Amino acid sequence: MDGYLSKLRKAADLDTLAKIVQACHCCSLRNGCQHVVFGEGNPKAQVVICGEGPGADEDRIGRPFVGRAGQLLDQILAACGFQRSQHVFILNVVKCRPPGNRTPAPEEIQACLPNLRMQVHLLGPKIMILMGNCAAQTILRTDQGISQLRGQWVQKGEIWFMPTYHPAALFHRPQLKKAVWDDFQAVVAKYRALVDPEHRSPHC
Numbered sequence: 001m002d003g004y005l006s007k008l009r010k011a012a013d014l015d016t017l018a019k020i021v022q023a024c025h026c027c028s029l030r031n032g033c034q035h036v037v038f039g040e041g042n043p044k045a046q047v048v049i050c051g052e053g054p055g056a057d058e059d060r061i062g063r064p065f066v067g068r069a070g071q072l073l074d075q076i077l078a079a080c081g082f083q084r085s086q087h088v089f090i091l092n093v094v095k096c097r098p099p100g101n102r103t104p105a106p107e108e109i110q111a112c113l114p115n116l117r118m119q120v121h122l123l124g125p126k127i128m129i130l131m132g133n134c135a136a137q138t139i140l141r142t143d144q145g146i147s148q149l150r151g152q153w154v155q156k157g158e159i160w161f162m163p164t165y166h167p168a169a170l171f172h173r174p175q176l177k178k179a180v181w182d183d184f185q186a187v188v189a190k191y192r193a194l195v196d197p198e199h200r201s202p203h204c
């Protein structure tokens, strides 16, 4: 682990980091997955979106948010005028699929945290959208649930964090859609304030 961490800290750019993380075996999740899902998007994006971990589709393909929840995320992003390849970088707290899509265990989250920290360090976003309990609690270091946290900006250092529900939650609790939409509208307003006052979006 120490050797891995010192290699990680020396990564000077995201491509180098991705190669290092692809070879990570710092927790047992690596034993049961097909791909280490590093994340994707524009390395220069000012918005980073963080979910929990890869699901079955993501593990099979090796890309984040490509299943049903990912398609819904794409629709939300499009309504905000954001494109995956241009405006955002999408990643997860853990990079390997927890078996049966269970929530990652605390020790798995801790093991993967250096990877996430280094990603955020190299990306240097102005805004991070934290989707679901795992992302919000891990990054904001709180025990509060997402229903308490969502919709309220938290600023730490140079980054503004917006916790919201994970899109997968909207399939079994469609009544949460309005809250998610409100949170993304707040992100668009912050994006205009911090990044691009001319940003156009079709619905907000």
Ligand code: SF4
Residues within 6 Å of the ligand: 021, 024, 025, 026, 027, 028, 029, 030, 036, 094, 095, 096, 108, 111, 112, 113, 115
């Ligand atoms: S989940 Fe993270 S810490 Fe665990 S093996 Fe995968 S990349 Fe490494």
